[in-house]
Amino acid sequence: MNPEQVLFFVFGLIALAGAISVxxxxxxxxxxxxxxxxxFAQAGLFVLLGAxxxxxxxxxxxxxxxMVLFLFVIMLLNLxxxxxxxAAGRGKWKGIAVILGILFAAEGIYIAVNAxxxxxxxxxxxxxxxxxxxxxxxxxxxxxxxLPFEVTSLILLAALIGVIVLxxxxxxxxxxxxxxxxxxx
Amino acid sequence: xxxxxxNVLLLSSAVKILVIAHLLIIGVMAMIxxxxxxxxxxxxxxxxxRVGFQGILQxxxxxxxFLLKEDLIPNHVDKPLYVLxxxxxxxxxxxxxxxxxxxxxIEIAGYTIPMQIxxxxxxxxxxxxxxxxxxxxxxxxxxxxxxxxYSLLGGLRSSAQMISYELTLGLAIIGVLMLxxxxxxxxxxxxxxxxxWQWNFLIHLPAFLAFTTAMFxxxxxxxxxxxxxxxxxxxxxxxxxxxxxFAMFFMAEYMNMIVGSAVTVTLFLGGWHFFGLENVGGPVxxxxxxxxxxxxxxxxxxxxxxxxxxxxxxxxYDQLMNLGWKFLLPVALSSIVVTGLLWVTTDxxxxxxxxxxxxxxxxxxxxxxxxxxxxxxxEASGPKIAGLDELESEVS
Numbered sequence: 388m389n390p391e392q393v394l395f396f397v398f399g400l401i402a403l404a405g406a407i408s409v410x411x412x413x414x415x416x417x418x419x420x421x422x423x424x425x426x427f428a429q430a431g432l433f434v435l436l437g438a439x440x441x442x443x444x445x446x447x448x449x450x451x452x453x454m455v456l457f458l459f460v461i462m463l464l465n466l467x468x469x470x471x472x473x474a475a476g477r478g479k480w481k482g483i484a485v486i487l488g489i490l491f492a493a494e495g496i497y498i499a500v501n502a503x504x505x506x507x508x509x510x511x512x513x514x515x516x517x518x519x520x521x522x523x524x525x526x527x528x529x530x531x532x533x534l535p536f537e538v539t540s541l542i543l544l545a546a547l548i549g550v551i552v553l554x555x556x557x558x559x560x561x562x563x564x565x566x567x568x569x570x571x572x
Numbered sequence: 573x574x575x576x577x578x579n580v581l582l583l584s585s586a587v588k589i590l591v592i593a594h595l596l597i598i599g600v601m602a603m604i605x606x607x608x609x610x611x612x613x614x615x616x617x618x619x620x621x622r623v624g625f626q627g628i629l630q631x632x633x634x635x636x637x638f639l640l641k642e643d644l645i646p647n648h649v650d651k652p653l654y655v656l657x658x659x660x661x662x663x664x665x666x667x668x669x670x671x672x673x674x675x676x677x678i679e680i681a682g683y684t685i686p687m688q689i690x691x692x693x694x695x696x697x698x699x700x701x702x703x704x705x706x707x708x709x710x711x712x713x714x715x716x717x718x719x720x721x722y723s724l725l726g727g728l729r730s731s732a733q734m735i736s737y738e739l740t741l742g743l744a745i746i747g748v749l750m751l752x753x754x755x756x757x758x759x760x761x762x763x764x765x766x767x768x769w770q771w772n773f774l775i776h777l778p779a780f781l782a783f784t785t786a787m788f789x790x791x792x793x794x795x796x797x798x799x800x801x802x803x804x805x806x807x808x809x810x811x812x813x814x815x816x817x818f819a820m821f822f823m824a825e826y827m828n829m830i831v832g833s834a835v836t837v838t839l840f841l842g843g844w845h846f847f848g849l850e851n852v853g854g855p856v857x858x859x860x861x862x863x864x865x866x867x868x869x870x871x872x873x874x875x876x877x878x879x880x881x882x883x884x885x886x887x888x889y890d891q892l893m894n895l896g897w898k899f900l901l902p903v904a905l906s907s908i909v910v911t912g913l914l915w916v917t918t919d920x921x922x923x924x925x926x927x928x929x930x931x932x933x934x935x936x937x938x939x940x941x942x943x944x945x946x947x948x949x950x951e952a953s954g955p956k957i958a959g960l961d962e963l964e965s966e967v968s
Contacts (some may be wrong), residue, residue: 417652446705451702521698
């Protein structure tokens with residue numbers, strides 16, 4: 388095994404262990420931390436593929452921003468260690484979980500069998516000979532994928548404005564004027 | 573660097589990592605000493621001057637004291653996270669330094685060795701942004717695990733501040749990246765000329781000021797140390813910490829300052845350039861001289877850190893948020909637009925870009941300031957009068 392393969396297994400195992408920990412920890416804060424570890428391991432896998440920019444984006448966006456918000460929500464809602472619902476409710480979820488689990492496992496087995504029988508898939512999974520630079524990504528974003536890029540930014544902007552509109556409390560102007568006159572007296 | 577044989581690469585990397593890691597820790601000790609002595613000097617008192625020459629061994633005495641103190645873990649804390657939090661703050665502070673170029677390059681035994689732990693990383697600046705964005709976890713988790721209201725409030729303040737100013741930090745350097753057309757820190761340092769007027773801080777003056785201010789906020793230094801406002805919060809997120817864990821929080825803070833200064837020097841203050849002095853002497857000497865220049869610049873910037881601390885009073889929370897979101901962020905955004913536009917229209921004329929940046933930044937600040945004054949809601953300030961809400965509902 389060359390060093391890259393060793394690193395692949397190291398990062399892959401960390402990612403798997405983190406993912407399992409997310410659902411097995413009882414406390415939501417620990418689950419969130421385990422998810423961060425998974426993101427890090429994924430960033431490591433991206434680096435092995437030569438996709439440095441994607442790795443950095445993964446850490447900046449997911450580990451650095453989104454998970455901080457998750458932590459805030461967990462902390463502010465004070466979601467402590469508690470039982471995951473009553474036995475009856477758990478039974479209902481169990482059915483859905485089993486169905487989804489079977490579907491997911493089938494997908495995984497299908498992909499694995501396909502990949503093992505098809506040598507080109509294995510070849511394409513080899514680390515890229517030359518790493519994709521930020522320059523390449525920028526060029527693609529502003530030429531071939533310009534429209535999707537702009538549309539995405541518009542969607543994000545709309546979401547931002549929507550949040551501000553929902554959260555901001557606009558007080559009627561008259562009341563504030565009345566208050567000035569009251570406080571002056 | 574592909575042109576070095578593997579054994580040379582491994583050996584040189586090991587030496588660089590050892591030297592830089594130790595320099596960081598010695599730098600932290602030097603900063604603790606400098607902070608106390610310089611603050612003493614600025615306040616017309618002595619500061620610690622008993623242990624060793626001019627008190628230079630004081631940090632070692634402090635360290636021994638911290639190590640020998642009882643490592644107290646309160647009963648009400650969340651133990652694993654409580655123990656983990658200081659390390660989660662310290663480790664990002666230490667590993668950020670991997671992409672900072674400390675000098676041009678040094679030639680030893682025929683091999684040209686770049687003075688950087690991870691040379692040629694094509695996402696250099698993004699790596700720094702990614703790693704610094706992780707520091708917030710140490711603060712949040714330390715605060716939460718302490719299970720203490722003051723700690724939690726301090727941690728929330730601090731993390732809100734870090735998240736807000738991170739945006740400015742990232743946006744302010746985009747103008748610099750445009751002109752150097754590279755994310756590699758060594759390219760950015762190389763691209764700036766030998767003389768101060770060729771350095772980025774003049775070309776991107778508003779962005780430089782926004783970046784520096786944001787960095788002060790990121791490192792939780794005064795005037796942005798609301799997280800540890802003693803009058804309000806006891807000591808903020810490290811209220812419950814004692815002994816070496818407490819010291820680790822402080823080491824992380826000082827290490828963040830050192831690394832932040834080094835990054836600022838690289839991005840804005842010309843890196844290792846200084847009036848062509850870095851090219852004096854042979855390939856060995858020029859490497860060492862460039863390292864010394866970089867070191868001196870970083871030290872000067874750290875002195876400014878201390879200077880600011882004892883000059884400016886602490887911001888109020890709403891002032892902090894106003895400054896970050898309503899002034900620094902628009903200024904950083906304007907610098908992107910102006911630099912981009914002028915770069916295309918004037919074919920990269922540095923003088924015009926520099927002037928344009930300053931002019932537009934002034935306009936932005938004036939417009940934002942004007943809007944703030946016009947839209948100022950009088951009820952936001954001033955004491956609240958009891959029973960006013962009932963009165964209001966009656967009137968309306």
